Amino acid sequence: MAHSAERTPTLTPGGHGRTHSAADDDVSKRLLDSAATLSYDPATEIDWDAPLEPGHYGLNPEWSTLYGTALWSGMTEEQRVVLTRHEVGSIMATGIWFEMILQQMVLRDQYLKDPASAEFRFALTEIADECRHSIMFARACEKMGVPQYRPNQLVAQAGRAYKALARGELAYGGILVAEEVLDVMQRDWMRGENVLDIVRGTSRIHVVEESRHMKFARQEIRERLRGAGTLRRRNAAFGIAAGAYVIVTSMVHPSVYKAAGLDVARALAEARASEHRRAMMRTSSRHLMAFLAENGLLTGPSTKLYRRIHML
Template sequence: MTNPWQRVTDVATRLSTVSRESRYDPYALFDWPPSLPDNQYWMSPELMTGYGTAFWDELDEPQRVMLSRYEAVNFFSVNVHLIRELIGGVADRIYTTWHPGLSEFFHDFIAEENVHAWFFATFCQRYGGKVYPIRRIDLGSSSADGIVRDLVVFGRILIAEELCDFFNVAMADDDRLPPICQQINRVHHQDEARHIAFGRQLMRALRDEAIERVGQEKVAETGEHLARYITFCVRSLYNRDMYADAALPDPAGVRNRLLGDPQRTEMHRRAVGRTVAFFNRIGIVDGDRVRL
């Protein structure tokens, strides 16, 4: 039987080769227009936080288009913050880790994620005037050492990547959006496909080693944390500041109303359903414990 860590190392080596062969200069790749049309969606309407609800029906078309500008800036801002966190988690593990042989891939991973953070933040600052802050919440302890901590860190990375990729794929070729919006989503998806492939293989190996070292009960505790993290990432898309910037009255009330709307639950399931199913299948996260 193949050693799971050998499989992870083989995948990492192959993906590093692809990464280096397809590397691009981000500063030359993107042609940043001086401004974007204010009468055009910047985010696919079907992906916006109010879509499919009574709230959406109350908005006229100009209001929806205006809101899409701030939803795009918020979505890219969420990417910036999640990337910042995952870069730190991987950097801590380049050479001090339970799994040797992955250093080259981790260097490539960090290089690509640094580029992603740059182009997401550049969009936000050029066309939104800021990167929205992200509101942290207490997810419970995630300070365990060793293999359990790695399970948490790389689990969070995979969750963030798969959630954002769901949106990237949908917007990469949506010609209702300005070309720069499509391009950013498309480029990010192309890189993230490699990271997700690696992350899934890594999580299987980490799961096996964690069960062997600390037992199923500790792995289940990690799953509780990751279930809360999935909820946190989804809720980060509902930013009261973007509702305020879109000149909607009672932005905090809008956020609460949308988060409580059962129509949104189905969208959340679509966005993270594949991820939840994967974690459930490998025995880390109980899908029924994820609040959507």
């Protein structure tokens, strides 16, 4: 297909006009080709019956919220193993929660669009991937003996509002935030020789398939913002940052510290004050921040929110 610069006007479900070019469609077509050749079924790719390796962590110790703190230094090795398994379980549970939000936003965005278009077909392919990922994470938590940690009631209601109200670049911006931050973490976990095989395997699957989802989200954001004015970009920037704040602060449930036999109040205080933790968060957000800045989505108010959660 020729890469024409001609753009055909389309209409989003929210009623905002947008332009869709042949080049936009080419992105979705390439992603569909990738999905056809490189996708996984966690039900058969993961050995769910294999015993957990004794002494192996749930995630690389460097990604633990307490790594490098005085509390971490005083913990037994058994406590560290238990803590990291519960931390990764909490992150997986947060992933399930946000994947439920993601699927609803994408479905709403594609409502009544042309089912023959590459964009529509990849959007549904992404939803199918997310369904498998959620089941995969739930099974991994069950295998590790970790409860399904849930966001608190206030955060749960905030998520309900976000999935109901977010449109266009705001919806895809929230999706990109969640996927980018987790992607950097999981790239380390999948290579961790002292990390549980079940975590390495699920991370590998998620990294490969989410790379397509991130490309799709970036393309949708660029497309929705073509010709957008300053006010729209500022509003989107703040909304995406607010979504990031909720996601990042909900990743590790306070109860993980209780599961490891730690004083919860002290653990929370040391995790919040950890310079190592802050550095790791900035590392995991570097590419995301560059993309947001490139697209006019890194403003003064949004920057303040990102700094509060150490993404900048």
